[in-house]
Structures are given as structure tokens and as C-alpha cells.
Amino acid sequence: MACPWREGARRTRKSWSDYCEGEVTVEGRRTTGVAAGPPPAADASRGLWLADPYSDWPARYPGRRAVGYFCSYAPLEILHAAGLTPLRLFPVEGTVAQADAVLPPFSCALARSTTERLLLGELSFVEAVLFVHTCDTMQCLADIWRMAGTDLKVINFPLPAVLSARGARELVQAGQRELLRALEDELGRHVTDESLRASVALYNEQRRLLSELYAWRDRLPALRLWQLSMAGFVMPVEDHISLLQQSLSVAAGADGESRRGPRLAIVGTVLHEGSILDLIEELGGQVVADDLCTGERYLQSSVELHEDGDPQTALVERTLARPVCPAKRHADRDAPERLVRLARSRGAQGVVFVLPRYCDPCGFDSVLQRRALDTEGIPHLTVETELTQPTGQLRTRLQAFLELLSPG
Amino acid sequence: MGRRHKRLKTASELQRLMQWHYASLRLPRLGRPLAWVTSGAPVEILRAMGVAVAYPENYGAICGAQHQATALCQQAEAEGYSPDLCSYARTSLGAIFQPHAAPMGGLPKPDLLLACNNICSTVVKWYEAAADSLHVPLFVLDTPFIHRELTPQMSAYVLTQLDELVEFVERSCGRRLSAERLRRVARQANETVRLWGEIRAMCRARPSPLNAPDLFVNMAPIVVLRGTGGAVRFYRHLHSEVAERVRDGVGAVSEEKYRLLWDNIAIWPQLYRFYNYFVNYGACFVADTYTGAWSMEIPQGDIMKGLAETYASVYLNQSLEYRARRMIDLIKEYDVQGFVMHSNRSCKPYSLGQYAIRRMVTQETGIPGLVVESDMCDERAFALEPIRTRIQAFVETLESMGGSHTTQPVVEGTGVR
Numbered sequence: 001m002a003c004p005w006r007e008g009a010r011r012t013r014k015s016w017s018d019y020c021e022g023e024v025t026v027e028g029r030r031t032t033g034v035a036a037g038p039p040p041a042a043d044a045s046r047g048l049w050l051a052d053p054y055s056d057w058p059a060r061y062p063g064r065r066a067v068g069y070f071c072s073y074a075p076l077e078i079l080h081a082a083g084l085t086p087l088r089l090f091p092v093e094g095t096v097a098q099a100d101a102v103l104p105p106f107s108c109a110l111a112r113s114t115t116e117r118l119l120l121g122e123l124s125f126v127e128a129v130l131f132v133h134t135c136d137t138m139q140c141l142a143d144i145w146r147m148a149g150t151d152l153k154v155i156n157f158p159l160p161a162v163l164s165a166r167g168a169r170e171l172v173q174a175g176q177r178e179l180l181r182a183l184e185d186e187l188g189r190h191v192t193d194e195s196l197r198a199s200v201a202l203y204n205e206q207r208r209l210l211s212e213l214y215a216w217r218d219r220l221p222a223l224r225l226w227q228l229s230m231a232g233f234v235m236p237v238e239d240h241i242s243l244l245q246q247s248l249s250v251a252a253g254a255d256g257e258s259r260r261g262p263r264l265a266i267v268g269t270v271l272h273e274g275s276i277l278d279l280i281e282e283l284g285g286q287v288v289a290d291d292l293c294t295g296e297r298y299l300q301s302s303v304e305l306h307e308d309g310d311p312q313t314a315l316v317e318r319t320l321a322r323p324v325c326p327a328k329r330h331a332d333r334d335a336p337e338r339l340v341r342l343a344r345s346r347g348a349q350g351v352v353f354v355l356p357r358y359c360d361p362c363g364f365d366s367v368l369q370r371r372a373l374d375t376e377g378i379p380h381l382t383v384e385t386e387l388t389q390p391t392g393q394l395r396t397r398l399q400a401f402l403e404l405l406s407p408g
Numbered sequence: 409m410g411r412r413h414k415r416l417k418t419a420s421e422l423q424r425l426m427q428w429h430y431a432s433l434r435l436p437r438l439g440r441p442l443a444w445v446t447s448g449a450p451v452e453i454l455r456a457m458g459v460a461v462a463y464p465e466n467y468g469a470i471c472g473a474q475h476q477a478t479a480l481c482q483q484a485e486a487e488g489y490s491p492d493l494c495s496y497a498r499t500s501l502g503a504i505f506q507p508h509a510a511p512m513g514g515l516p517k518p519d520l521l522l523a524c525n526n527i528c529s530t531v532v533k534w535y536e537a538a539a540d541s542l543h544v545p546l547f548v549l550d551t552p553f554i555h556r557e558l559t560p561q562m563s564a565y566v567l568t569q570l571d572e573l574v575e576f577v578e579r580s581c582g583r584r585l586s587a588e589r590l591r592r593v594a595r596q597a598n599e600t601v602r603l604w605g606e607i608r609a610m611c612r613a614r615p616s617p618l619n620a621p622d623l624f625v626n627m628a629p630i631v632v633l634r635g636t637g638g639a640v641r642f643y644r645h646l647h648s649e650v651a652e653r654v655r656d657g658v659g660a661v662s663e664e665k666y667r668l669l670w671d672n673i674a675i676w677p678q679l680y681r682f683y684n685y686f687v688n689y690g691a692c693f694v695a696d697t698y699t700g701a702w703s704m705e706i707p708q709g710d711i712m713k714g715l716a717e718t719y720a721s722v723y724l725n726q727s728l729e730y731r732a733r734r735m736i737d738l739i740k741e742y743d744v745q746g747f748v749m750h751s752n753r754s755c756k757p758y759s760l761g762q763y764a765i766r767r768m769v770t771q772e773t774g775i776p777g778l779v780v781e782s783d784m785c786d787e788r789a790f791a792l793e794p795i796r797t798r799i800q801a802f803v804e805t806l807e808s809m810g811g812s813h814t815t816q817p818v819v820e821g822t823g824v825r
Contacts, residue, residue: 101763102763102764103760103763104751104753104759104760104762104763104781105781106492106753106756106759107756107760111760133552133553135529136528136529136530136756136757136760137756137760139529139553139757140728140756140757140760140761141760142555143555143727143728143729143761143764144728144760144761144763144764146555146729147728147729147764147767147768148764156555156556158552158553158562160550160552160565161525161529161532161548161550162532162548162550162569165548165550165565165568165569165572166568166569166571166572167564167565167568167569168550168565170561170564170565170568171552171561171562171565174559174561178559327529329532329536329548334536357492358492360492360493360494360529360530360533360756361529361533363489363490363492363493363533364489364493364497364530364533364534364536364537365533366488367487367488367489367537368536368537368540370488371488
């Protein structure tokens with residue numbers, strides 16, 4: 001159980017929720033607002049506040065029953081309506097030892113790091129984990145976790161790989177029904193129409209507030225925005241909504257100091273470590289858009305639920321309409337086109353790909369995306385990540401990239 | 409060479425058949441469109457619509473066996489594809505980018521692409537990349553992964569898409585589906601499947617008439633010529649030759665000492681060399697999980713429904729528990745004393761769960777399993793010395809277990825990972 005790295009981290013850092021909630025307000029009042037610069041705590045820039053949102057989760061949220069999930073396609077509204085608190089599982093920096101006996105070395109950091117956590121018994125407070133079908137790795141991981149000999153219940157959600165396929169709608173619908181049945185049979189959780197409506201409203205509000213905050217990218221340090229987004233995945237949605245409201249009022253009071261410097265879009269999947277965003281700003285760039293499943297892919301498009309509408313149908317529609325994950329196909333919305341459109345619409349001058357090593361969907365998509373950017377004359381830089389990021393070299397590469405984009 | 413590979417008499421017939429197949433793709437097809445398809449795609453529909461088919465995976469295996477794949481992978485890498493991606497995909501894309509550097513000048517340009525994700529999700533991305541380079545339409549058939557069971561909703565979803573596929577082929581190349589032709593193709597596919605199943609089953613004999621490289625080489629027609637008369641004829645001949653070996657007590661490995669089970673795709677560039685390390689110890693791979701993946705018969709009755717269920721339920725589209733149970737069955741049926749798993753860097757769906765499978769299989773059967781990390785095509789991932797050392801250690805474990813698994817206690821972790 002002993003993990004020296006984590007022990008050390010625990011001693012030196014504040015509780016991340018303290019940090020996140022307290023600091024945004026205090027700093028906002030004290031100085032010229034959140035746009036004043038990157039957060040002062042040095043550990044924040046290394047992501048240490050998110051270093052381990054899991055080990056003291058039950059103590060932080062007593063009485064809450066957590067349900068783990070990985071993918072931004074997970075129907076959080078249904079889990080929430082079942083009285084559960086969705087808790088997203090992210091890679092966490094640190095040694096991976098136990099997981100190496102279960103996964104080959106060519107597995108991604110997300111799979112290896114979360115499996116380590118599982119095998120160390122650190123997820124024992126989680127009632128169940130929902131695996132939405134995405135990539136080959138997650139597909140295997142769902143079975144590996146079920147066979148790992150822990151008490152953790154594994155629930156599978158069969159999301160179509162081709163979202164434009166005929167019959168995809170019906171399959172998602174069936175998946176939702178199956179999920180409701182599993183929650184009932186395996187966890188004894190019943191979801192009523194009313195509770196589902198209430199949860200839909202709550203998550204719509206969360207996504208709306210997040211979108212508002214994202215619209216103020218120019219007032220908010222990118223790292224802060226990342227922290228505020230990430231916090232939402234590991235805290236109850238009610239708390240996250242208050243946090244977002246607070247942050248919005250702070251941002252509204254801040255001077256609308258417009259940023260200068262090359263405008264960048266960030267592309268990838270789970271951005272589990274935000275220091276690259278800080279580095280971009282430190283080196284004089286600004287982040288104006290992203291295509292990340294911890295960013296805009298999560299918050300774009302809301303569940304359109306009308307008064308007499310069926311909440312389940314509305315959830316299905318959002319699943320099919322929201323931005324597409326690299327592991328999914330939509331015949332009419334291909335990845336290169338989507339990216340070029342995103343970059344153009346936000347006036348991004350350059351694109352930074354932050355790709356986890358061994359992520360096949362990203363690996364394939366990024367080639368076609370880079371080619372499309374080349375055709376459009378939009379420069380790009382690719383950073384490959386594992387559990388940790390190579391800092392020194394990354395700084396030099398980013399510096400060179402930003403120089404390339406700077407006029408004169 | 410006494411103990412080494414024993415050549416089958418049908419080997420030259422196989423070679424001619426495959427050469428004819430690849431040559432025929434280059435002959436004027438008189439208006440017949442050509443499709444590139446994945447190994448798990450319901451090719452019966454295309455054949456019944458008069459579409460000629462080529463298999464980039466088989467082409468990749470051929471390039472691998474001819475030591476041409478690594479150079480093609482490097483071509484794909486030069487275009488931006490990571491060396492961590494599937495080597496079939498890189499080989500195929502490399503051949504698209506540099507056909508003059510590829511064996512047979514690459515595969516002839518297709519008119520359409522058909523990918524079915526029942527074998528992996530990589531084929532979807534790979535075929536998207538191919539469609540982009542070749543400027544041809546792509547159809548992706550989505551078969552939901554079976555973690556527990558194939559539900560009626562899942563089969564209905566696949567069936568709906570099969571109708572969509574037929575319309576797609578009609579639209580993109582003006583071909584119609586003939587029900588009569590579909591029945592004939594399905595009948596021939598089933599006939600091949602039956603023969604191939606029986607050939608594999610004959611390896612229960614002691615000594616086993618075939619070893620893994622025989623199975624790997626002879627599976628080609630069941631993939632690329634599935635549903636054709638040529639494949640049926642070839643497997644009839646192979647069937648009688650294997651039956652003859654069994655009757656005469658001729659083993660693929662002289663003095664068969666250990667009977668082993670293979671898991672995952674072959675290491676194509678090292679096909680004979682790799683298995684010969686085992687042959688040197690008198691070890692024969694009497695069964696494997698890969699070449700049986702095409703042994704599923706299309707049920708009688710509604711053919712489209714049968715195709716939907718058959719293709720949705722292929723080995724690699726089912727849970728790790730299912731695969732472990734299949735391996736346990738094979739171990740019992742073929743009287744196997746050990747199993748070797750190729751941890752294939754190219755194939756995550758096949759390789760990521762192998763440790764979980766190994767644990768379950770060893771717990772239930774008491775027989776040891778060896779995991780060897782390599783790659784099916786990319787020779788840069790093949791580290792000779794460590795592999796030899798591990799094989800040696802594994803065989804020593806087998807020896808210490810006395811060659812019989814029934815009386816052994818449960819052993820997990822045999823010192824070889």
C-alpha cells in the first residue's frame with residue numbers, strides 16, 4: 001500500500017477542494033480578479049491538487065455513493081437520478097507497479113494508472129464503474145476490471161461505434177434501458193421520471209455555466225479554466241454548480257483585459273494534467289479553443305427536454321448530437337473537417353495536439369487532422385504524453401512553436 | 409531437419425491458389441467492382457452482389473512473412489503514423505503511399521471499402537485513413553462488443569446495418585443482391601467452415617498432424633476466398649491429406665513431446681523460425697485461438713439474420729471470460745499441457761486482456777502459460793534472445809510438470825511473464 005510519492009504529496013498540498021473553491025474567491029477579491037495571472041500555489045501548476053481526488057473522496061463527501069466512469073459519453077444524468085454521485089476516473093501521476101501484472105506495457109496511461117488504483121484497493125468506496133464502449137483499451141479494461149477479483153461492480157454501456165448508423169438511436173435507447181435495469185437489479189436504485197428530469201436540468205445548468213465560463217477564456221487563465229472543468233468531474237454536480245457560479249461572478253468583476261499573443265487550439269482526449277496550458281500562457285500564447293473530452297466536447301450541446309418530452313429520448317438525442325469522440329465515427333462529421341472549422345471559427349492561429357501515447361483513435365485521427373491543417377496553412381505541434389510530461393523539452397518546443405506564430 | 413517443419417503436399421496447391429487470387433485482382437474485372445474488406449466482414453453479401461474482394465490484413469501478413477512489412481510501416485510513419493499503431497494498418501497505408509516499394513505493387517485500388525469492427529476498432533480508423541487517401545466510399549459495419557450476451561437489440565442493430573450495407577453497395581456501384589446467389593455463397597462458406605473445423609479437430613490426434621505454422625498458412629483461403637468454390641476444393645484436398653497423416657500416425661513434429669495451445673496472431677516474419685524453437689524441444693502447437701476465429705457457420709433460415717448473428721459473435725468480439733472458457737475447452741479437447749500467448753503490440757483487443765485470461769485458464773486447468781511480447785509484422789519489436797530464454801524456461805517448466813496436466817496443482821505465474 002505504501003506509496004512514498006503520494007504520502008509526500010499529501011503532506012505538502014491543501015485539500016484540493018479548499019484550494020479550488022477558496023482560492024478562486026479570495027484571489028478575486030484580493031487582486032484585480034482571476035485574470036491577474038496563474039494561481040500562486042506552485043503545486044497547482046503541477047496539478048497536485050488533482051493529484052489524488054480519490055483517496056479522501058469518501059471523507060470529503062460523506063454519505064455520497066460514488067459511481068465511477070471514464071468517458072464523457074456516460075449518461076451522468078441517469079446515474080445522478082439514481083442517487084449516485086458520478087466520479088470520473090483519471091490517470092494520476094505516480095508509480096504503476098501492480099497494474100503491470102495485469103496490462104501489457106503498450107496500454108495507455110489512463111488504463112494503467114486507474115487499474116493501479118483499483119488493485120491498491122483505493123476505489124473500494126466506489127459502488128460500481130460504468131464502462132461506456134469507446135476504444136479497444138476500454139473494451140478490454142471493462143472485462144479486466146470485472147475479472148480482477150474486487151467487489152467492484154462493472155456495468156457496460158453499449159454506445160454505437162458509428163453514431164450515424166441506421167439503428168444507432170435504438171441501440172443507445174436500449175443501452176439506457178439496460179443501464180436503468182442494472183442500477184435497479186444490482187444496486188437497488190430506482191430512477192423515476194421526475195428524478196431524471198431534475199438531474200437533466202442540473203447537468204444542463206452545469207454545462208450552461210461551464211460554457212459561459214469558457215466564453216470568457218480571455219479573462220481566465222487557461223490552467224484555472226482547466227481546474228474548474230476537471231473539478232466538475234470529481235465533485236458532486238451541485239457543488240460544482242456553486243463553484244461555477246462563484247467563479248463566474250469573480251470573472252464578471254474582473255477587468256476584461258484582452259490577451260495578446262498567438263491564439264491556440266488544444267486537441268486531444270482526457271487532458272489529465274494541465275501544466276501545458278500554464279506553459280503556453282507563460283510563453284506568451286493563449287488558448288482560445290479545445291477539442292478535449294474534458295473540455296468542450298463535454299460541455300457542448302445540452303439535453304433538449306421540453307415539458308411533456310421524454311427525458312430518456314432527450315438524452316439519446318444529445319448523445320448523438322454532441323461533439324464526436326475520436327473513438328467514434330459519424331459519417332457526416334469527419335475529424336479533420338471538424339477541427340479546421342473549430343480553428344477557423346475561433347481564430348486559432350495554431351493547433352497543439354496533446355496525445356496520450358498508445359491512444360489509437362487519436363493516433364489515427366491526428367494524422368488526417370494535421371494534413372487538413374497543412375492544407376489550410378494552420379501550423380501545429382504534437383505533444384505525446386504518458387503519465388508525466390517531459391517538461392524541459394516541451395518548453396523549448398512550445399517556445400519555438402509560439403515564435404513561429406508570432407508576427408515579426 | 410528431421411524435427412523441423414514437415415511440408416504438406418497441398419502446399420503448392422495453396423501457393424497456386426493464393427497466387428491466382430492475387431493475380432485475379434489485377435485482371436480486367438469486366439466492370440466488377442473491387443472492395444477492400446476486413447477479415448471479419450460479412451463478405452458473403454459482397455460476393456452475392458458480384459463484388460470482388462481483397463483483404464489488406466492478409467496482404468499485411470504476406471508482407472510480414474516476406475520481411476517487407478517493416479519498411480512499409482516506416483513509409484506510413486514518415487506520413488505521420490505512430491509506430492505504436494497496428495502494423496497491418498501501417499503496412500497497408502505504407503503500401504498505399506508507396507505502391508512501387510510494396511510486394512505485388514500493393515493491392516489494386518478499390519472501388520469501395522468495408523470495415524467491420526468485430527475484430528477491433530482500429531480497422532475503423534485505418535479504413536477511414538485509406539478512404540481518405542484513395543478517395544473511395546467507406547462503409548463501417550458496427551457490431552457491438554459482447555461483454556455478456558448478444559441481446560436481441562444488438563442483433564437487430566447489426567441486421568439493420570446489413571440492409572444499409574446492401575443499399576450502400578447498390579448506390580456506390582450499382583450492384584443488386586441476388587437472394588439465390590447469397591444462398592449459394594453462404595452454403596459454400598459453410599462448407600469451407602465445416603472442412604476447416606474438421607481439419608483443426610483432427611489435431612486432437614497424437615501426434616498432431618499439424619503445427620501452428622501449418623494452421624496459420626492454411627487459414628488464408630478461409631479468409632480471402634470464403635464462400636468460393638476454389639476454397640471448398642482446396643480444403644477438401646487438405647482434409648484428405650491431414651486425415652492420411654492421422655491414419656498413418658504422422659505428426660507435424662517428430663517425437664511429439666509437448667502439446668501446446670497458441671493465442672493471438674502469428675509473428676509473421678518469424679513464422680517457421682519462432683515455432684522451430686519449440687519444435688526443437690518436441691513441442692507442437694496442436695490448437696490455437698486465431699485460426700478458429702473463422703469457423704463459425706451461418707445458421708440455416710433467414711440468411712441476413714444468420715449473418716448478423718454470426719458476425720456479431722466472432723471470437724474477438726466476445727468477452728475475456730468467453731475467450732478464457734474457449735481456451736479451457738481447447739486445452740481439454742486437444743489434451744494440451746501449456747499455452748503460449750503472443751502479446752501483440754499491434755493488437756490491443758487481442759492482447760490487453762491476456763493476463764486476465766491466463767490467470768483464469770491456469771487456475772482452472774493447472775497448466776502454465778507463457779506470454780511473449782512481440783508484433784505480428786513489425787520486426788523491430790522482435791527481440792530474439794529474451795524470447796529464446798523465455799521459451800527455454802517455459803519448456804523447463806513443462807518438463808518439471810511431467811508432461812501431464814491432470815494431476816498437477818494450480819500453478820500461477822510460472823516464472824515467465
